[in-house]
Amino acid sequence: MIHPSKLMRGVILAVALLSAPMVGGGLPLVGVEAAHAQQQGETLVASVLFEGNRRFTDEQLLTMVDTATRGIYTSDRLNVDIESIRQAYDTAGFQNVRVTARTEPVQNGRVRVVFVINEGERAGIAAINFTGNNSVNNGTLEGVIATKESGILSFLFRDDIYDEQKLAADRELIRTYYANRGFPDTQVTSVADYDPQRNAYFINFTINEGERYNFGNVAIETSIGGLNATELRGYVRTREGSRYSQRDLQRSTEDLAFQATAQGFSFADVRPRINRDPANRLLNVTYLVDEGARIYVERINITGNEKTRDFVIRRELGFGEGDPFNRSLVTRARNNVQALGFFSAVELTAEPGSAADRVVLNINVTEQSTGDYGVTAGYSTSDGILGEVSLTERNFLGRGQYLRVALGASESGKTFDLSFTEPRFMGLNVSAGIDVYHRINDENSYNYYGSTATGGQVRFGVPITADLSSTVFVGGEHKVVADVEDPFSQVVADGATYDKAFVGYSLTYNGVDNVKRPTEGLYATFTQQYVGWGYNHVRTEARARYFMPLLEDSGIIGSVRGTAGVINNLSDGEVNSVEAFNVGSNLVRGFESRGFGPRLQAGEAIGATMYAGLSAEVEFPIPVLPENYGLRGAVFADAGYVGGEPGHAGGTLDLLSVDSPLRSSVGASLIWDSPFGPLRGDFAYVLNKSTADKPQVFQLTLSTLL
Numbered sequence: 001m002i003h004p005s006k007l008m009r010g011v012i013l014a015v016a017l018l019s020a021p022m023v024g025g026g027l028p029l030v031g032v033e034a035a036h037a038q039q040q041g042e043t044l045v046a047s048v049l050f051e052g053n054r055r056f057t058d059e060q061l062l063t064m065v066d067t068a069t070r071g072i073y074t075s076d077r078l079n080v081d082i083e084s085i086r087q088a089y090d091t092a093g094f095q096n097v098r099v100t101a102r103t104e105p106v107q108n109g110r111v112r113v114v115f116v117i118n119e120g121e122r123a124g125i126a127a128i129n130f131t132g133n134n135s136v137n138n139g140t141l142e143g144v145i146a147t148k149e150s151g152i153l154s155f156l157f158r159d160d161i162y163d164e165q166k167l168a169a170d171r172e173l174i175r176t177y178y179a180n181r182g183f184p185d186t187q188v189t190s191v192a193d194y195d196p197q198r199n200a201y202f203i204n205f206t207i208n209e210g211e212r213y214n215f216g217n218v219a220i221e222t223s224i225g226g227l228n229a230t231e232l233r234g235y236v237r238t239r240e241g242s243r244y245s246q247r248d249l250q251r252s253t254e255d256l257a258f259q260a261t262a263q264g265f266s267f268a269d270v271r272p273r274i275n276r277d278p279a280n281r282l283l284n285v286t287y288l289v290d291e292g293a294r295i296y297v298e299r300i301n302i303t304g305n306e307k308t309r310d311f312v313i314r315r316e317l318g319f320g321e322g323d324p325f326n327r328s329l330v331t332r333a334r335n336n337v338q339a340l341g342f343f344s345a346v347e348l349t350a351e352p353g354s355a356a357d358r359v360v361l362n363i364n365v366t367e368q369s370t371g372d373y374g375v376t377a378g379y380s381t382s383d384g385i386l387g388e389v390s391l392t393e394r395n396f397l398g399r400g401q402y403l404r405v406a407l408g409a410s411e412s413g414k415t416f417d418l419s420f421t422e423p424r425f426m427g428l429n430v431s432a433g434i435d436v437y438h439r440i441n442d443e444n445s446y447n448y449y450g451s452t453a454t455g456g457q458v459r460f461g462v463p464i465t466a467d468l469s470s471t472v473f474v475g476g477e478h479k480v481v482a483d484v485e486d487p488f489s490q491v492v493a494d495g496a497t498y499d500k501a502f503v504g505y506s507l508t509y510n511g512v513d514n515v516k517r518p519t520e521g522l523y524a525t526f527t528q529q530y531v532g533w534g535y536n537h538v539r540t541e542a543r544a545r546y547f548m549p550l551l552e553d554s555g556i557i558g559s560v561r562g563t564a565g566v567i568n569n570l571s572d573g574e575v576n577s578v579e580a581f582n583v584g585s586n587l588v589r590g591f592e593s594r595g596f597g598p599r600l601q602a603g604e605a606i607g608a609t610m611y612a613g614l615s616a617e618v619e620f621p622i623p624v625l626p627e628n629y630g631l632r633g634a635v636f637a638d639a640g641y642v643g644g645e646p647g648h649a650g651g652t653l654d655l656l657s658v659d660s661p662l663r664s665s666v667g668a669s670l671i672w673d674s675p676f677g678p679l680r681g682d683f684a685y686v687l688n689k690s691t692a693d694k695p696q697v698f699q700l701t702l703s704t705l706l
Contacts, residue, residue: 043073046110052117055092061115064088073103073111085115093161095194096120124150125160126200132207136178136553139621141205143555144177145170150200151629162192162201171205178209179246181553184283185210213244216282220256222289224265229289235259236287244283250331255466256287257328266324267292295325297361298353304365305398308342312400313363315424316340325350325359337365342395344368370395400424402433413441413450431461435475446593448604449483449492457502467511476501476533479578490600490651491577498578504529504539515705517673518547519557523705537575541565543706555621561706563587564612567644574647580607585699587613588640590665590684595694597642599657606651609644619671630673636682639664656691664688671703678703 050061065081067073082099089097097119104112128149130138142148147170150160171188178186187208192201215238220229235255237248253270260268269292275284299321302310314320316336318329334348345366353360372392390406402421408414416438425432436456443450457475464470476499483494505528512521524544531537545561569575582605584595594605617636625631640663645653667684680703686695 044110045071045073045113046106047112049112049114050117051114052119055089055094055119055122061085061088065115067113073113078113082115085117089117089119091163093122093124093163094119095123095196096199121199123162123194124200125162125203126150126195126198127202129202129204130207131204132209135183135209135212136181137555139623140553140555141174141177143621144173145205146173147203162194162203164192167192167203174205174207176246178207179244180248181245182212182214182243183209184213184244184246211278211281213276213281213283215240215242215244216277216280216284217286218284219286220289221286224260224268224289224291227260227263227265227268227289231263232256232259232287232289238285249285252287254328254332254335256289257326258332260289261326261329265291267294267326269293269326270328292326293357295357295359297321297323297325298355298358299360301360301362302365303362304343305367307367307398308365308395308400309398312340312342312395312398313337313365315427330361334363337363340395340400342367342370342400396420411442412444412447413439415439425460429463431459433459433461435459443482443485448487449481449489449494451479451481453477453479468507468509471506471508473505473529474501474503487602487604490602490604491606491648498576499534500531500579501533502529502531512547512705518705519549520547522546525706531579535576535579536571537567537569537579539565539567539579545706550618557619559617559619561615561617562613563706566610574645575609577606577646577648580609580646581611582607583611583640583642585682585696585701587611587642588638588663588665589636589667589682589699590638590686590695590697591663591689592694592696595696596663596690597657598645598648599654599692600648600651601654602651603654604651606648607646608642609646611640611642613638613640615639617669632671632673634669634671634680635667636669637664637666638684654692657693658690660688660690662688663690663693 045067048062048065048067050058053061064084066077066084067081078101082101085099086097089099097117099118100116102114102116104114106112125147126149128142128145128147130141133141146159147162147166148159167190171190174188175186187210189206190203191206192203194201218236218238218240220232220236222229235252237252237255238245242248249272253272257268257270260270269290271288271290273286273288275286276282277284297319300314300317302313305313317333318336319326319333330348330350334346337343337348338346343365347362347364349362349364351360351362352358370393372390388406388408390404392404394402396403400423402419402423404417404419406415406417408417418436419433421431421433423431434456438454439452441447441451441453455475455477457473459471459473461469461471479498479500481489481492481494481496481498483489483492488494507526509522509524512518512523515523522544524542526542528538528540531539541564543561543563545559547557547559550556550558565581567575567579567581582594583597584591584593588596594607597605597608599605615636615638617634619632619634622631622633641661642663643661645658664687665684666687667682669680669682671678671680680701682699682701683697684699685697686693689695
């Protein structure tokens with residue numbers, strides 16, 4: 001039997017719940033608190049609305065106000081909500097925002113709450129100044145920090161917003177920059193002054209650089225019997241006489257701990273002991289490899305990953321529950337998770353477990369957008385006006401997979417591309433992917449014939465070392481030639497089909513400090529593939545580029561690039577022109593696309609079977625322009641060799657196109673890190689060419705690493 005009093009209370013509560021108002025655009029106000037409010041005669045909120053908001057949507061503002069979620073109107077709660085909205089706008093850079101609220105009575109004694117927002121103008125950054133930076137110029141430091149001065153492109157990047165947390169991160173970025181370039185004791189402070197007349201901030205960073213140090217003696221000491229310390233020396237990045245670098249010190253510590261673990265010493269603890277020699281400005285480093293405490297990982301808690309699956313994070317750790325706890329490997333694990341690019345912040349903390357030899361690791365991540373949905377347009381001197389619609393997701397379905405679909409069009413044709421990569425195929429440290437494409441090239445002034453090609457490949461990638469990786473691939477292509485406009489091609493026929501299957505491998509060495517904007521290090525690739533079915537040849541290409549700072553901490557970067565390629569036919573006859581290298585401005589700037597190399601007397605370029613090139617370039621910041629415009633200048637010198645003629649049974653070779661095998665040029669470039677990708681405009685003057693070559697003073701292209 002149910003007691004009558006309990007039944008009556010249940011009926012009253014049910015009536016209160018069923019009559020609850022709709023709050024926040026459709027969320028019913030339910031719960032004991034609302035029912036109690038009705039019984040106590042308190043004012044209930046029927047709905048919450050917003051007026052004048054442009055920076056934040058209604059849905060975003062609803063999450064900031066307590067009135068919407070609690071459903072009971074009080075003046076104190078309303079004032080708290082007003083302050084919450086104002087602080088959100090303040091963080092977004094709106095210093096003059098005014099927030100008020102009004103109530104409008106509705107039926108049954110309820111009220112509608114309307115927040116009225118006068119956003120005002122967003123405050124910008126009028127100037128960023130640096131004092132005390134005797135060794136690093138202002139332009140370089142402006143490129144280091146995330147806060148930027150207001151400019152004509154600020155509406156695109158929105159990087160000119162004052163935020164104290166962002167400013168604290170900038171101070172750490174400056175300190176880290178100095179610490180990686182020889183200054184272990186740098187201290188950075190900042191002051192931000194708001195000018196209400198200009199509605200803008202003036203920010204000043206004060207830097208106490210300290211003394212600059214080099215590494216002195218570097219040694220390894222261990223108390224672990226059986227550990228091969230000599231083998232560990234190859235993994236030390238801190239070299240005697242080199243500039244002190246906090247990054248190299250940390251990476252050396254992590255690498256030594258990892259290699260000690262690989263030798264079977266799972267509890268090895270690596271600590272760098274630093275002895276200063278102030279007189280000679282040297283830091284002598286001894287890596288102490290000792291047996292650490294025998295502590296095990298009891299549990300790993302992961303929070304903050306609403307989209308990303310747990311296993312995507314766990315597989316980057318290199319250890320799991322029950323494994324030995326190693327401080328250096330935990331640091332490496334955090335860096336690995338951060339390197340995924342899925343999170344704006346990764347926090348890893350440890351707390352005691354259920355026993356003295358147990359530890360609990362807590363990983364808290366803050367997710368960021370991993371998808372790019374874009375429509376881009378541009379202009380290329382070889383393809384004319386071009387555009388692309390693309391969808392890129394670097395964390396597909398939260399599984400860490402890469403997916404890209406792109407549709408492109410230009411005056412010279414259309415492209416359809418699909419690429420998918422699984423970074424951990426079958427749970428192994430092996431990537432697997434597939435690329436599919438359909439490309440239509442039209443006849444134009446650069447192409448004597450058009451073609452429609454459909455193909456794809458399957459690839460598998462395996463890391464060899466921390467800097468060297470390999471990829472094995474296999475694929476095929478079906479191509480149909482369209483040659484309908486005069487002048488007609490003399491090497492192919494309209495409607496001809498070309499089928500090929502290929503298998504090959506590539507090696508990639510990535511030793512640069514930053515792939516997007518390298519300042520030092522070597523990046524190199526070597527690719528070799530066998531092409532069969534309708535062909536029978538081996539195609540080999542090698543590319544390398546070495547970067548180095550010319551004037552330290554000035555932003556002036558020098559680079560030397562070398563490229564080479566050769567096609568070796570394995571059967572009688574010549575290499576088909578369809579498969580030949582199409583060289584031109586991609587090898588030596590100052591020429592049209594396919595603007596030099598073997599050519600028929602009718603003018604048709606037939607490509608080459610071998611090439612080699614060498615280029616030297618100096619890239620520098622443009623002093624009169626703010627760094628956040630993304631504009632840099634460069635000067636260059638190119639030289640290239642082209643040899644080997646593919647088959648040309650349908651025409652006669654123009655000897656004036658091969659009367660000089662060497663081409664060279666010098667010039668200057670303007671490079672823009674645009675929202676649509678890195679663009680560069682090259683102005684070149686040709687020094688050496690063949691008589692029939694086609695020079696071109698200016699070229700607009702996408703900037704690439706190699």
